[in-house]
Amino acid sequence: MGGVLLVAAVGLALYTLISLRMETMEAGRKTAEVVNLALSEQIELTLEAVDLALKGAKDNLARQGLASYRQDPERLEDMLRDHRIGVPSISALYVTDDRGDMQAYSGFAQARQINISDRDYFLAQAMRRDTGLYISTAHIGRISQRWQIALSRRMESSNGKFLGVVVASIDINYFESFFNAVLPLKGSTAILLRRDGHLLVRAPRVEAAFDRDFRSSELFTQIDQQEYQGTYEATSSIDHRQRLVSFRAGQRFPIISTVSLDKHELLSPWRLNAWRIGLAAAVSIGLIGGLLSVINRQLLQMERQAAALAASEERFHHLVEHGADILLVLDETGKIIEANQQACIGLGYTREALLATNMDQIEISVSSAAPEPLAPEGRPPAISTTEAHYRRAGGEEFPVEVRTSTVHLRGRPLLLIQARDISERKALQELLERAAKYDNLTGLPTRPVFIDRAEQALVVAGRMHRMVGILFIDLDRFKAVNDQLGHAAGDTVLKEAAVRLTDCLRQMDTVCRFGGDEFVVLLPEVESEEDVRIVAEKILIAFEKPFELGVAAMSVTASIGIALFPNHGRDVEELLCHADAAMYQAKQAGRDELRTYHEPPDDVPGGGAV
Structure with missing residues (x-):
């Protein structure tokens, strides 16, 4: 009996350690994914703003002609400064002719004597007409003497003759500042690469890595297997530390962003708990001589586990009830049979009135395909995300982002709806569209x-x-x-x-x-x-x-x-x-x-x- 109890105690300790480690890693994975999502969106918004400034300067040059500006370089520099205004990420805008000689620079006039014909962002535009927006490798600027990347667009005549490039440079410090601001743990890193494997930005910076090609790294293997986003564990080829890596490929630009957590730092709290659990197991083994005391300890541990489970369920129900999103559960007929507090507040109903309401009275339009029918039990739930318009009890309409999935309760298929008010997002989109026009x-x-x-x-x-x-x-x-x-x-x-x-x-x-x-x-x-x-x-x-x-x-x-x-x-x-x-x-x-x-x-x- 004592041997059985000993094996049980050791097994329980191992099970607890493994479970805690899995929970810690899962929490780290979610943290890395959320931070990387925020970073990738900010990066793409930054690149879009820079590209709009480039297009504006290029259109102005196409209309006026570069030759007309050569007679008045200060007028050309004023035009470049006008297009740079409102885009804080741009450290400088400049224009070159077809030989790479700088014609104007939005900083100081002495820069006109610089030649960039050997830079990759000039060569890419000079050799191909269909290059479009080109993002350069990281390099030290000949004017600023700081690490930077450059975005360029080709200028050409009506018959396709290459006339030069319009270039916007971005100091790497600009990206590093907000990378460092959101990294969650000590030892964490954020990286921005081109899709061809060239490193653009790393926080913290390792300058020796800018000249390396990362196409043979584990990251690109994962991208080939998981399309444009995912999470994996690997040893960093830069600092050789074990890391949990979240990656996202850009949707509008040929870039990849990663956020990686140092596994040693991530698992530091778990190791402390492991020592505590190991010590507790050792004490238990030392005291196993008394069968009754062992049984009492096991019963007490079961009670604690039950209390922890009850507390966990209570925290879960509290999170659902007080969450920021509207949560609704519908039956086969579309009748609402369960709702959280935010649903009552957001839709303007009392709980009793909402549970007596059919979804047809609330959802008035869906902007994409309707969700699949309720899935039978045993089949993986179909999760869909759409945009729709909901109507409050007072008749006011507002836009929402809706996630629907099928759940089964006591063998009965039900529809779970999670809806988020996106009125502010839509208003911001309209503001940005007006700013563009x-x-x-x-x-x-x-x-x-x-x-x-x-x-x-x-x-x-x-x-x-x-x-x-x-x-x-x-x-x-x-x-x-x-x-x-x-x-x-x-x-x-x-x-x-x-x-x-x-x-x-x-x-x-x-x-x-x-x-x-x-x-x-x-x-x-x-x-x-x-x-x-x-x-x-x-x-x-x-x-x-x-x-x-x-x-x-x-x-x-x-x-x-x-x-x-x-x-x-x-x-x-x-x-x-x-x-x-x-x-x-x-x-x-x-x-x-x-x-x-x-x-x-x-x-x-x-x-x-x-």
Whole structure:
């Protein structure tokens, strides 16, 4: 009997140790996955913001032409600084020609003498037209002398000739700062790699690892086996420590992020418990001589386990009842048979009223396919995630993210619904969409909105044999306002200019800010060139009034170029180009003027292009 009790005591100790270790590792796995999810989303948002700045600078260069900026490098640098504003991750924006010579840098002017033709982000764009956005390897910047990565986009002419690159550099310190801020344990690491195995960022930093190729590491084996995300245990090839690694492959960029926990640190609390349990087992073995005392100890231990289980169940029910998400249990007919407290609060029902309600009264729309029917017992539950709209008891509708799965209770299939209010997320999405379409300073639509409206106007005008007018407007002596009174005064002029332009137009017309001090007006459904000139002259008159800028009043006039559909072009880009050319003719005529585009004679070099 004593031998049986001894074996039982040892077995119980081993079982407890193994169970505790498994629970510790599972908690570590969930922690690593949650932290990595947050990191990967922040990384992709950062890269998207940088790419938008690159596209904006590239579009501006494509419209104005790099050659036109070479005559005024400071104007090019001002444009680069404008596109860098609002993107704190960008340490510098710069432009090179087709030989890799730097033409402008958003920092200091001496950087124009730098050549980057040997950098991978230049070579990738120079050798292939379809490279798109290119993320460089980690390198030490020739200007900043700090570790950084660079994002680049190709510039080319209309016939595909390579003209140079637009580059945004990001200091690795930027990523390391928020990597270190969220790492959960001592000894934890966060890593960002390209999909080709090159290390971009590691926190904490190990500079010797930047030159290594990690494609043969366990990480890429796991990616091949588990698609784009997963967790595994392995020895780090950098610091040779045993780690629990969570990885996620980027959905919109060719990157991989990992968060790894040092197993030694993760299991430190478990080892302490192991010593305690081992010591308790040793004491039990030493006292096994008394059968009664052993039995009493086992009974007492069972009671503690039962109490712990009851406490665990109570904590679970408390977590469900007071969780932040709406939890509902439905029967086969869709009737609600169980609900937590958040469901009552979020839907505005008392518990009694909610349990007397059918789900049809709450769920009013589903934005994706409906969940599968209740799965029979024995079959793995089908879990689906959708977005829907719920209706509160007072009639108010709100968006939710819904996870549904089948559970079985006493052989009866039931539907478990977990719903989360995503009103704030939707509001943020709408805010971001508006920010992409409307200028933050003036509130005017931006270039993409103008292009869309102009294309629609040309289609309608083509069918109805009507004309469409486009005005390209550039403020005169605007740079003097910035130089003499500062950028705050310049912003005041731009906002007031937007108001004056809007007041001169019809409701169907559109005025957009293209960047800097350039505005473009779309006049659909006009009868003649004279109608367009009347609007342009009205704008010139509106700008005769000086701008009140606090301590001073300054005169800022406008130069206007006019292009008409179909006389001066058949598509939006051609009309913009011709209106821009006409605007420059107005400036050359002395400013505060308007000019209509006229096709130059064939023997004039360059034709009518800008």
